[in-house]
Amino acid sequence: MNVTATNNLQQANQHSLMAALAPVRQALQRQARLAQGKPDKEQEEEYFSPRNGLSPHGALEKLCTTFGLSDFERDVLLLCVGMELDASWASLCAIAQGVQERVYPTFSLALTILPNPEWSALTPNAPLRRWRLLEVGSGNALTTAPLRIDEQILHYIAGVQHLDERLMGIVEPVAAVNILVPSHHQLAQRLAQTWVEASQEAVLPIICLCGDDVASMQAIALKACELLEMNLNAIFASSIPTGINELNNLMRLWEREAILSNSVLLLEWDGTDAGEGLRESAIATMVERIRSPLVIISRDRRKQRQRPLIAIEVPKATPNEQRAIWQAALGDAAISLNGHVETLVSHFTLSATTIYAACAEAKGKLATQAEAESPIHNQLWDTCRIQARSRLNDLAQPIIPGASWDELVLPETQRQVLRDIAAHVRQRAKVYESWGFAGKGGRGLGISALFAGASGTGKTMAAEVIAGELRLDLYRIDLSSVISKYIGETEKNLRRVFDAAEAGGAILLFDEADALFGKRSEVKDSHDRHANIEVSYLLQRMESYRGLAILTTNLKGSLDQAFLRRIRFIVQFSFPDANQRAEIWQRIFPSKTPTQGLEARKLAQLNVAGGNIRNIALNAAFIAADAGEPVGMKHVLQAAKSEYVKLERPLTDTEVKGWV
Incomplete structure (x- = not known):
């Protein structure tokens, strides 16, 4: 709508409002x-003559129709509107009520001066108070308490x-998005049609x-x-009181806002963490009781007690749709990529908005540097x-x-298995x-691996090597911290990790x-049964994961063979000779x-794993740097003694024989 049309509507609305206020002001003046003691010879009907010329499309008339206000309730509202728009209204109220201090409208005044008075108009369930159109101030009696129009309604x-x-x-408000793939556009049409068909129901279903x-x-x-020519507003679950x-x-405020602005409420809700039961209960109560149109975004279908719910599965954009988005976002640059678009589509699962953002960012970086430096x-x-890792950073520890x-x-056999893993990815x-x-x-389409070996034998380093070669992000997840004593919480924690990682195919190191994964024992109670469910869930997600998931263990022998058979690669990291x-x-x-x-053969006499060797070398470097000397055998010896204290092992003469 252009500026001229908007101004014309505002002027028409103002004219309609002034016309509606006129008879109320006349009634107030007459009572004053x-x-x-000044007799009024004119008839009351003159002050409330028919409202000729009032626009049925004006804001006041729309408000009255929307909330079902009677003529008396409308005039009570106008009595309060005049108080805000007319400076002389306050003195008229005081004179009309015969109390100098009562410079405000009251229900008693409304009952006296307005036609067709209704005592029920100011009850809590009547529209004026139910929808907070008016505020009733403090006073000794309801009829003489100040009435004030709600600012938003004014x-x-x-x-x-x-x-x-x-x-x-x-x-x-949810920001406008002009990008929607065809399959998602069909879902939007389905959602709109669902609302249309359900509009006649007593209770709107939750979508x-x-x-x-x-x-x-x-x-x-x-x-x-x-x-449907409606607006969409999002509410933050963490902000719900x-x-x-x-x-x-x-x-109540939102229901009124939804009616006034013809809006739908959008709630992203996947449940709260354990220990936030009060908030979870509050959100569930709001979802159940709120009567305005509501859309919930959730990974899984929410369960409702009474209010009907319609669940619509939203799959990610298909590879063909993602390919089309990449090509549209890249424009002419897509031609020069020589198949790299296919690689992006196969590895990353990004939304249309994210793809456009990624293309814009990449083009911006290229504009500031030579193409030869970074294609x-x-x-x-x-x-x-970078775009895909945002959700995962909150759930796992990134490893650079x-x-x-x-x-x-490593022995060549193990190195070859690691190369095979990289080739599979x-x-x-x-x-x-x-x-x-x-x-x-x-x-079985997911790529899973088990790295088994004592601490410090190179399991994490091997994962780093694979991630570096493939130019993928690597995240460490400590399974001991993921496991929860609450039934269902472990699966929820694992699901969050895998769902967040899916977009970018990061390497997950568990x-x-x-x-x-301890040996499966006989199921004696519900806890044993649930432990097996947790293991099965993790293996299931690893098998369907688009990237590489690696499990590490110090005790391969303690793992159940039935579970090991579902792992694609197993790499044994032996203690180095x-x-x-x-x-x-x-x-x-x-x-x-x-x-x-430094003599490597003598240093190799230390019977420790590669991780301990790194610790000793790093400590020796600090010791030498502090002494202002090159790193020598004496510095390594001092560092080795410190490492052995940490390991709670004695440093034998055989291990340091011939060092200094």
Whole structure:
């Protein structure tokens, strides 16, 4: 709507409002004259003549129709409107009521001067108070208490519409999104049609959009609202109050706002963490009792006690749809990528909004540097990794890969298995999609590995090497911290991790698998049964995960063989022998580190794993740096003594023989 049309509507609304106020003012003036003993010879009907010329499309008339106000209730509201718009209204109220201090409208005044008075108009369940159109101030009696129009209602009647300031920070408009893939556009049409068909029901059903792609589900809800010429506002679950009075006030304010602005409420709700029972209960109460249109975004279908709920599954955009989005977002640059778009589509599962953002960011970076330094496909890959990792950072510990194949000291057999793992991840799209292996069934398409070996034998380093070669993010998840004593919480924790990782195919490193994968014992009670369910759930998610999931354990023998058969790769990290330890010592110090007289063969006499060797080398470097000397055997000896104290082991003469 252009500015001229808007101004014309505002002027028409103002004219209609002034015309509606005129007879109320006349009635107030008449009562003031009577209170002063000035007889009024004119008939009352003249003051409440028919409201000719009032626009049925004005804000006041729309308000009255929407909330079902009677003529008397409308005039009570106008009595309070005049108080805010006319400076002389206060003195007229005081004179009309015969009390100098009563410079405000009261229900007693309304009953006296307005036609067709209704005592029921000011009851709590009547529209004026139920919808908070009026505020009743404190007073000795209800009839003489001050009446004041709610500020938001005053603005609405005056033709100024905006979100109620009491809802700001709790509710906010959902930003417009112009990108919606065809399959999601169909879901938006389905959602809109569902609302149309349910509009005649006594209670509107809740719409629950279920899936992992929050941005796309928001876009679907927004498109459905646009099709019905409605607005969409989102509420933050963390902002919903837990106190019953505050909750009731929020619901009433929003229900009124939804009616006035023709709005739908969007709630992203996946349940709260254990220990937040009060908030979970408050959200459930609001969802059950609120009567305005409501859309819930959730990974899973929510269960309701009474209010009907319609669940709509929202799958992620198909590979073809993602490919089309990439090509549209890249424009002419897509031609020069030589198949890299296919790699992006196969590895990252991003929403349309995120894809456009990634392309814009990559193009922006390229504009400030030479293309030869960093080709656009590298920029896109790195940008996608950044876009995809945001949710995972809150759930797992990121590990920045710093190791290379040259630093990894392992027998060739184990090194080859690690190379095979990297090849499976790298060629996943070609084998599963182009060569058709995905059509053989969804189970087992995930790439899983078990790294078994004592602490410090290189399990984490091997994961770093693979992540570095594939240019993938690596995240560590401590399974011992994921396991919960509450039934169902362990699966919920694991689901959050996998769902967050799906978008970018990060490598997931699950430490301490022994905590969950112990040998399956006879099921004696519900706890044993649930422990097996937790293990099965983790294996199921690993098998269907688009990326690489690695389990680590110090005790492979304690794991159940039935579970091990479902792992694709198993790599045994043995304790390094003397030759391997010597090789580790030869590579452990960076090339920039000054050294003098270090003998790898003698250092290899220390009977420790690679992780301990790294600790000793690092400590020796600090000791030498503090002494202002190159790293030598004496510094390593001092560091070794410190490491052995930590290991609670004696440092034998055999291990340090011939050092100094």
